Amino acid sequence: MSARIRTLISLLLLGVLLGCTPDGGDGEGAGPRDGEEARPASAAKTPFWVDPGSPAARQVQAWKQQGRAEDAALLERIASRPVAEWPAGHDPVGDVRNAVRGAEADGRTAVLVAYNIPHRDCGQHSAGGAADAAAYEQWIGSFADGIGDAKALVILEPDAIPHVVDGCTPPELHEERYRLISGAIARLKQHPGVKVYLDAGNSSWIADPGKLAHALRQAGIGAADGFALNVSNFQRTGEQLAYGRRLSEQLDGAHFVVDTSRNGNGPLSGAPDEVWCNPPGRALGEPPTTRTGDERADAFLWVKRPGESDGPCRGGPRAGTWWPDYALGLARRAG
Numbered sequence: 001m002s003a004r005i006r007t008l009i010s011l012l013l014l015g016v017l018l019g020c021t022p023d024g025g026d027g028e029g030a031g032p033r034d035g036e037e038a039r040p041a042s043a044a045k046t047p048f049w050v051d052p053g054s055p056a057a058r059q060v061q062a063w064k065q066q067g068r069a070e071d072a073a074l075l076e077r078i079a080s081r082p083v084a085e086w087p088a089g090h091d092p093v094g095d096v097r098n099a100v101r102g103a104e105a106d107g108r109t110a111v112l113v114a115y116n117i118p119h120r121d122c123g124q125h126s127a128g129g130a131a132d133a134a135a136y137e138q139w140i141g142s143f144a145d146g147i148g149d150a151k152a153l154v155i156l157e158p159d160a161i162p163h164v165v166d167g168c169t170p171p172e173l174h175e176e177r178y179r180l181i182s183g184a185i186a187r188l189k190q191h192p193g194v195k196v197y198l199d200a201g202n203s204s205w206i207a208d209p210g211k212l213a214h215a216l217r218q219a220g221i222g223a224a225d226g227f228a229l230n231v232s233n234f235q236r237t238g239e240q241l242a243y244g245r246r247l248s249e250q251l252d253g254a255h256f257v258v259d260t261s262r263n264g265n266g267p268l269s270g271a272p273d274e275v276w277c278n279p280p281g282r283a284l285g286e287p288p289t290t291r292t293g294d295e296r297a298d299a300f301l302w303v304k305r306p307g308e309s310d311g312p313c314r315g316g317p318r319a320g321t322w323w324p325d326y327a328l329g330l331a332r333r334a335g
Contacts, residue, residue, distance in 0.1 A: 085099045087143065097148075112154050155228045161219055221251065227257075278326060
């Protein structure tokens with residue numbers, strides 16, 4: 001056998017061996033096993049779970065049946081990518097358990113949002129939350145129990161700390177809020193597979209990261225895995241990375257994640273209190289990934305579920321309700 005043939009055979013064998021290795025750090029490379037449906041290409045490139053029964057996935061199927069093939073194909077840009085689960089109701093354990101079990105079966109990590117703090121959203125479009133401190137402690141305990149020994153990434157209480165800093169939450173509630181969030185971090189971190197990122201708003205909200213850092217410390221961020229930026233907002237990724245680094249410096253180098261679900265075209269121009277609710281002309285942002293290009297940015301995530309309403313404004317349904325027309329617009333304008 002010639003040296004050239006031996007070299008070719010060696011290269012072929014090496015290729016086979018590399019093709020059989022498990023998924024790498026970002027989940028690429030593995031094809032479907034026998035009897036298993038192939039995941040969409042985008043799902044195969046992320047370590048996070050894609051819910052096959054999401055509202056977007058169900059809408060894709062409905063539109064295919066209605067002959068809306070082009071719209072269905074566009075909406076796959078949402079349905080095929082991982083988005084966070086927002087467990088709700090008096091007892092979240094069932095929703096949490098369904099998500100983490102689905103993720104475990106797929107060899108992925110579930111992304112979850114804990115959003116039930118008392119006096120939530122200052123009584124605005126997403127008002128509600130637990131009735132009192134005791135109810136919240138019971139709720140977050142059920143949330144943690146639902147995760148069990150599984151892996152999960154939890155975004156903790158969107159807006160709760162920024163609303164303390166901006167004065168929206170009354171001063172008499174601040175200490176209770178700090179205590180509840182600190183307790184929630186401790187309760188979730190009893191489970192070794194859980195990473196917790198405490199929400200820190202976005203770069204257009206709290207101009208002084210020093211004030212925000214002080215409040216985050218009061219809320220126990222030192223026991224968490226970092227903070228989250230741009231949740232349910234539209235600020236551009238580069239601006240959030242820059243802001244995240246500034247805030248990180250105030251927090252001893254804390255890591256962070258960025259919600260890129262709807263920031264493809266950046267924010268709508270106008271008054272801050274008018275541009276956050278179902279703004280027209282927006283687009284999907286960078287797909288979820290752990291490859292951020294920034295050593296302190298652990299991931300880009302789709303925390304806000306693209307296509308779910310911000311509230312009853314601009315013709316939208318109540319907050320958190322699936323709105324297929326808005327979803328289609330986000331997908332159509334994506335780069």
